[in-house]
Amino acid sequence: MPNFILGRRIDAFPSPSRTVEAAKADGIAGMSYAISGGLNHAAAVRPERLGIRMKRLALVGRGLAAILLTGLVSPLIFAVGFAAVGLLQSGRRDFTGIAEFVSAVWFVGSFIALACAMVIGLCIEWPKSYWLMKRPSGGWLVSFLISLFAAELLFHSTPFIGIGQGTAQTSDLAGDLIFFTSAAAIGGTCSAGFWWALVVRPGRRFA
Template sequence: MDQVIGRGGFVGRSLVAMLLTGLFSPLLLAMGTAVFFFIIEHSIKKMDGVAAFVGTVWFFGSFVAMPCAVLLGLLVEWPKIKWLMGLKPVGIRGSLFLSIAGAEILLLSGLTISAALQPPSQFSDGIGEGFLFVAVAAAIGGGCSGAFWWKLVVMPMRRARGA
């Protein structure tokens, strides 16, 4: 598989897909959160506040999203690509589903491990506090990752293989 595009091309495209995932997923999450707070909650009063909110969440979210994008790329996308290359009928829907499911599994694994390491007194009373936000963030990250890997890695490999 790596010989079709070339090892350097495969690694380079994979790194770009991880970088784009780490940059665009927090932007999409910040924009969606801003829409929620601006339209539904009415807690952001002016458009200046929306821009500042999106910029701040995007900036700090990138520090969280970049390592997550690398982990998702190495632990989910890379093996998935090797597996998908043998299956012609699998399209972008199946690829996106596997990416989102992989991101959610990584999220649940991390949350389970961190909860197991905390003493019982540090558990919050609300079981789902903030969980929906993190689950949506993982779904957005998985979707971005799957889309970027599909466009930058899978499609060129399939074109090269078909040529």
């Protein structure tokens, strides 16, 4: 015969052991749900963070490539142009000597151009590119003028410092100004072009 308490059968009440087991089961289910939800959230966030990190690393690599190309291409253009001007003035056709001259000027100028490209790239081009990447379009003329002004200011600081210290020769001042102006114009143009093509435009596409 079943026993009754307050009108209910005794076996209708859950036993303590069954209640504990159900609580444990509910707790384990809740923990597994929380863990799975956390893992799913982490799995969803991790690719996004990884993608942002990869984009930043790609832009840094492109910036270093722009510095390297500026330091190598600009002295080559300057050496070829300088040799062409000398060839037109002298009228000689010694192409072997011209090749040696271009190679020597390019080799020596690469060290100077790399140092200047690194200074301009880190101090001017990188902040400027970061600003331009936030703009949806345009800005090439402004970018070119800023790079050109920075290169001219950097290159012309050498003769003006010499004048201030009294070590510069005023007889060659005009020739030095033409020399540094031409070199700075080529370097600034190359720097603006490489940073625009390698950093600004890809950065706008990935933004």
